[in-house]
Amino acid sequence: MLATLEKPNYRRAKSEASRLLGDFGIDFPPVDPVTIARNLGMKVVFVEFDREHDNISGFYDPAENSIYVNSEEFALRQTFTIAHELGHKILHEEWAKSADYKILYRDQLLADDDPHEKEANAFAANLLVPRSMLDLYWDKLSLSELSKLFAVSVPVIKNRLSFEYGI
Numbered sequence: 716m717l718a719t720l721e722k723p724n725y726r727r728a729k730s731e732a733s734r735l736l737g738d739f740g741i742d743f744p745p746v747d748p749v750t751i752a753r754n755l756g757m758k759v760v761f762v763e764f765d766r767e768h769d770n771i772s773g774f775y776d777p778a779e780n781s782i783y784v785n786s787e788e789f790a791l792r793q794t795f796t797i798a799h800e801l802g803h804k805i806l807h808e809e810w811a812k813s814a815d816y817k818i819l820y821r822d823q824l825l826a827d828d829d830p831h832e833k834e835a836n837a838f839a840a841n842l843l844v845p846r847s848m849l850d851l852y853w854d855k856l857s858l859s860e861l862s863k864l865f866a867v868s869v870p871v872i873k874n875r876l877s878f879e880y881g882i
């Protein structure tokens with residue numbers, strides 16, 4: 716029986732991301748979700764989707780224990796997609812095996828109302844830009860410097876700063 720998830724559990728998303736960073740001894744940015752996924756025994760496959768599917772950012776295939784990511788998207792976007800799909804693996808493996816699971820399309824990353832998607836986004840944000848690392852740099856570097864250091868887009872940095880420090 717699949718447990719229903721009505722509200723996103725952000726605390727769990729954050730604690731699972733912290734646990735992974737701790738398990739792998741990652742203390743400084745940039746966090747590379749490809750290395751983490753591969754160290755967990757997953758495959759990360761970069762795909763050139765055909766025309767019909769080129770609006771796909773990526774997806775997680777539990778049967779193959781693999782993450783597929785659109786190789787034609789911006790590198791920083793690919794990084795976030797991989798971290799997001801890794802979140803589904805860590806948080807939602809059973810759900811991902813069900814028919815409810817949705818492929819992550821471009822442009823809906825931060826808009827999807829499904830609690831699983833919100834949790835996967837929170838997981839990705841906390842994995843790539845953890846508060847403990849942000850504390851070291853947030854008031855010393857510009858947005859673009861933070862974006863380079865953490866290897867995430869400026870909008871992701873802005874979201875993290877707004878969430879953690881209310882700025």
Ligand SMILES: [Zn+2]
Pocket residue numbers: 799800803817818819831832835
């Ligand atoms: Zn998703």
